[in-house]
Amino acid sequence: MATIELRKVEKVFGSLPAVLPMDLTVQDGEFVSLLGPSGCGKTTTLRMISGLEAVSGGQILLNGRDVTFAHPSARDIAYVFQFYALYTHMTAWENIAFPLQAQQLDGEEVRKRVAEVAEMLKISHLLKLRPGSLSGGDQQRVALARALVRRPAAFLMDEPLGALDADFREQMRAEIKRLHIRLHATSVYVTHDQVEAMAMADRIVVMSNAAVQQIGTPSDVYYEPANLFVANFIGSPGMNLVKGKSVDGVVQLPGDHRLSVPDSWKSALAHQLGNDGVVVVGFRPEAGELVADGDVTGEVYAVDMNGSDSLLYLTLVDKTIIRIRVDRSVKAPIGTVANIRIDPKYLRFFNAETEAALKREA
Amino acid sequence: MSKVTLQNITKRFAQVTALKDVTFTVENNEFFVLLGPTGAGKTTTLRVLSGLEKQDEGHIIFDDQEMDGVSPAERDTAIVFQEYSLYPTMSVFDNLAFPLRAPIRHRSESEIKQRVEQVAKTLQISHLLPRKTAKLSGGEMQRVSIGRAIVRQPRVFLMDEPLSNLDAKMREALRVELQHLQKEQGITTIFVTHDQIEALTMADRIGVLNQGRLIQIGSPVDIYDRPATTFVAQLIGTPRITLVQAEREDGSFHLVDSTVRLIVPETLESVLPISFQFGIRSEDIQLENAETGHFGGEVILAEPLGTLTITHIKSGEQTLICSQPGISNLKLGDTVHFNLNIERAHYFSLDGARIN
Numbered sequence: 001m002a003t004i005e006l007r008k009v010e011k012v013f014g015s016l017p018a019v020l021p022m023d024l025t026v027q028d029g030e031f032v033s034l035l036g037p038s039g040c041g042k043t044t045t046l047r048m049i050s051g052l053e054a055v056s057g058g059q060i061l062l063n064g065r066d067v068t069f070a071h072p073s074a075r076d077i078a079y080v081f082q083f084y085a086l087y088t089h090m091t092a093w094e095n096i097a098f099p100l101q102a103q104q105l106d107g108e109e110v111r112k113r114v115a116e117v118a119e120m121l122k123i124s125h126l127l128k129l130r131p132g133s134l135s136g137g138d139q140q141r142v143a144l145a146r147a148l149v150r151r152p153a154a155f156l157m158d159e160p161l162g163a164l165d166a167d168f169r170e171q172m173r174a175e176i177k178r179l180h181i182r183l184h185a186t187s188v189y190v191t192h193d194q195v196e197a198m199a200m201a202d203r204i205v206v207m208s209n210a211a212v213q214q215i216g217t218p219s220d221v222y223y224e225p226a227n228l229f230v231a232n233f234i235g236s237p238g239m240n241l242v243k244g245k246s247v248d249g250v251v252q253l254p255g256d257h258r259l260s261v262p263d264s265w266k267s268a269l270a271h272q273l274g275n276d277g278v279v280v281v282g283f284r285p286e287a288g289e290l291v292a293d294g295d296v297t298g299e300v301y302a303v304d305m306n307g308s309d310s311l312l313y314l315t316l317v318d319k320t321i322i323r324i325r326v327d328r329s330v331k332a333p334i335g336t337v338a339n340i341r342i343d344p345k346y347l348r349f350f351n352a353e354t355e356a357a358l359k360r361e362a
Numbered sequence: 363m364s365k366v367t368l369q370n371i372t373k374r375f376a377q378v379t380a381l382k383d384v385t386f387t388v389e390n391n392e393f394f395v396l397l398g399p400t401g402a403g404k405t406t407t408l409r410v411l412s413g414l415e416k417q418d419e420g421h422i423i424f425d426d427q428e429m430d431g432v433s434p435a436e437r438d439t440a441i442v443f444q445e446y447s448l449y450p451t452m453s454v455f456d457n458l459a460f461p462l463r464a465p466i467r468h469r470s471e472s473e474i475k476q477r478v479e480q481v482a483k484t485l486q487i488s489h490l491l492p493r494k495t496a497k498l499s500g501g502e503m504q505r506v507s508i509g510r511a512i513v514r515q516p517r518v519f520l521m522d523e524p525l526s527n528l529d530a531k532m533r534e535a536l537r538v539e540l541q542h543l544q545k546e547q548g549i550t551t552i553f554v555t556h557d558q559i560e561a562l563t564m565a566d567r568i569g570v571l572n573q574g575r576l577i578q579i580g581s582p583v584d585i586y587d588r589p590a591t592t593f594v595a596q597l598i599g600t601p602r603i604t605l606v607q608a609e610r611e612d613g614s615f616h617l618v619d620s621t622v623r624l625i626v627p628e629t630l631e632s633v634l635p636i637s638f639q640f641g642i643r644s645e646d647i648q649l650e651n652a653e654t655g656h657f658g659g660e661v662i663l664a665e666p667l668g669t670l671t672i673t674h675i676k677s678g679e680q681t682l683i684c685s686q687p688g689i690s691n692l693k694l695g696d697t698v699h700f701n702l703n704i705e706r707a708h709y710f711s712l713d714g715a716r717i718n
Binding site for chain 1 (some may be wrong): 399400508529530531533537538540541545546555556558559562563564582586596597598599600601602643644645662663665666667668669672674685687688689694
């Protein structure tokens with residue numbers, strides 16, 4: 001069991017910052033996801049934790065012990081790659097046993113541990129096969145088994161599901177999470193897929209442009225995004241973001257609409273915006289409702305049937321596109337006008353210039 | 363624009379039958395999506411349609427004209443692929459103008475300019491026209507590829523997984539744009555994908571292919587609500603439909619290894635066998651309180667996706683996958699009570715065929 005602590009850890013490649021100084025503490029048994037688009041610095045961060053990449057500054061502590069300059073093998077951390085990275089000429093059993101044999105454990109102990117981990121991942125019947133004759137999912141299970149068999153203090157996973165079909169990813173996602181619940185091993189999981197991060201993580205570290213944008217629970221990043229990047233990146237689709245202007249406790253939205261602001265936000269709007277009062281109003285697709293006379297009016301751009309419900313896409317007069325979750329039975333021909341009411345409980349506000357979320361003031 | 367018919371198409375490659383007796387018609391101006399896993403025969407269907415591949419049996423008909431002996435160029439279809447096939451050293455303008463400059467089209471430069479600008483405006487790439495395509499992002503390149511396909515107003519528009527290489531946000535944006543564009547321009551479109559969300563959201567009708575056979579054709583609502591086989595039921599919808607073996611005893615049945623017991627619907631009384639498969643979609647399992655919920659189970663996993671939470675409920679030895687709106691407070695090990703929306707349940711024989 002382990003805690004992982006990053007203190008002002010940073011990475012610079014040449015003159016390019018890959019990871020700006022970041023602080024993060026992963027608690028014992030916690031599942032933390034590093035989430036962001038490609039090039040945001042998430043994999044570099046993971047590689048620094050593992051020791052595969054040297055830090056340019058800062059300190060990394062494992063269980064309170066400084067491992068900043070320790071060799072990867074001295075960190076007692078298992079690393080699962082995006083690609084299966086199995087030895088193709090070895091059987092599944094040999095692949096799983098390999099790290100133990102490298103540690104020169106005795107044969108009896110190796111057999112016992114491989115059997116145990118194979119049982120846990122339900123691959124006991126596949127141990128004699130080579131990776132080439134296994135399905136993608138089973139190859140991934142063997143890779144996981146090989147990481148688990150060492151009983152490391154912590155797990156680092158780099159997009160382990162990236163190469164799988166969408167359908168299968170959903171299944172493996174649940175399997176990995178169930179395994180984590182059972183083993184309670186401290187885990188850091190890198191992904192670009194916000195659905196994976198939301199579904200699996202206790203806490204999510206949202207990264208973009210080498211910088212941490214927000215650290216929070218799935219509920220935090222979904223309902224209280226720290227800035228416009230997080231608001232748009234989390235959710236499929238992301239939060240609706242509409243530019244308006246705050247004047248005397250009312251927000252003017254495109255098309256001469258006046259949005260009345262809940263009292264809890266009034267002082268934030270008065271104090272946390274620039275002099276021009278320009279504000280970005282945010283709300284999730286499910287917070288909007290089709291009504292006769294609403295807060296926003298738009299023209300129907302498209303309707304997407306998603307299975308259990310539909311998404312209605314509307315173009316506002318300023319060309320912003322917003323999406324509203326509606327009942328599957330809603331028929332809205334392209335080009336017709338629709339009015340939306342926004343549930344005031346789910347309104348969020350952002351400073352248009354700094355892109356930071358406004359904070360409610362007591 | 364054209365109506366497209368495939369009549370009893372069979373295509374073999376050496377020992378492998380890639381398409382087996384495939385028949386369907388795509389109406390004029392329709393957005394038709396061919397959905398299926400890798401190796402289902404989707405791309406082969408497009409290649410046969412465009413004339414790049416010749417079928418072993420059957421006929422391809424555009425409107426009322428048989429196409430079997432007609433060359434790809436004369437069939438006048440346009441294809442967009444997953445990989446962008448643009449000329450990297452040419453500007454976006456020249457890439458778009460390229461199909462129009464083909465000698466057989468006899469277009470004047472001023473005509474070409476007008477058409478390119480019009481298409482660029484529709485696809486919101488006017489600002490990119492002077493740029494070299496090598497300098498564009500993936501989403502921009504795919505927009506240009508689509509532009510190059512529609513610029514010459516083909517009879518039929520064929521798309522082979524054009525969004526698969528894009529990241530999630532770009533895929534969503536382009537998906538909605540394509541759908542809008544297709545409706546606005548009324549282009550007969552056949553779009554191939556393995557992604558069920560693309561099929562559901564864009565299609566007027568979906569054709570589900572598996573192992574070279576057409577399994578089901580229908581509107582997205584049809585396919586979602588009345589999947590013809592367990593294969594289709596599992597292919598469509600996320601989270602995945604729960605499929606559990608069930609055993610019938612006269613007027614009632616129970617899900618094997620669980621405490622769930624239900625009444626046989628009146629309409630199925632004469633057709634439901636002793637052993638069958640019971641399917642229920644996640645939104646048709648409703649969490650209730652102890653008084654109103656007929657069944658009980660234990661939460662073994664909760665996945666808070668944001669707009670909904672997926673809850674895995676263990677009932678006996680079975681796992682049922684249920685979804686509720688918003689982020690729920692359910693924790694591992696919580697006891698939950700639930701009901702099944704039985705009017706929306708699905709019944710399949712053990713070999714996977716829908717029982718109606």
